[in-house]
Amino acid sequence: MNVVVRFENKKVLELYELEVNQGVAKYKLGKHIIEKYKFRIGQMIDAPDLKTMGQIKSLNLEKLKGDRKGQLSIRVDNQFRICFRKLNESEIILGILELTDYH
Numbered sequence: 152m153n154v155v156v157r158f159e160n161k162k163v164l165e166l167y168e169l170e171v172n173q174g175v176a177k178y179k180l181g182k183h184i185i186e187k188y189k190f191r192i193g194q195m196i197d198a199p200d201l202k203t204m205g206q207i208k209s210l211n212l213e214k215l216k217g218d219r220k221g222q223l224s225i226r227v228d229n230q231f232r233i234c235f236r237k238l239n240e241s242e243i244i245l246g247i248l249e250l251t252d253y254h
Contacts, residue, residue, distance in 0.1 A: 154200070162178065171189075188227050188233065194207065210225040211226040215234070
């Protein structure tokens with residue numbers, strides 16, 4: 152079984168569904184950011200569980216603290232992260248909350 156990804160807001164869904172150039176024009180993000188974002192979402196979907204995601208060193212899977220307690224994140228690049236939360240214990244369903252700039 153693979154991880155199920157559910158997008159919890161319009162922006163993160165559109166970034167995944169739109170062609171890269173459309174995403175660049177609409178959201179003013181660099182082409183490489185959108186391409187890497189789509190790649191990372193694909194890695195999440197292909198993973199059988201969170202443990203496997205944690206073993207992919209380039210993802211830098213981490214539990215967040217403070218205002219984001221209960222959320223996790225993976226790295227898109229040095230500047231952007233995908234923030235998400237695990238929605239269900241019996242299945243691994245991840246709700247993608249946002250693509251956020253950490254700088």
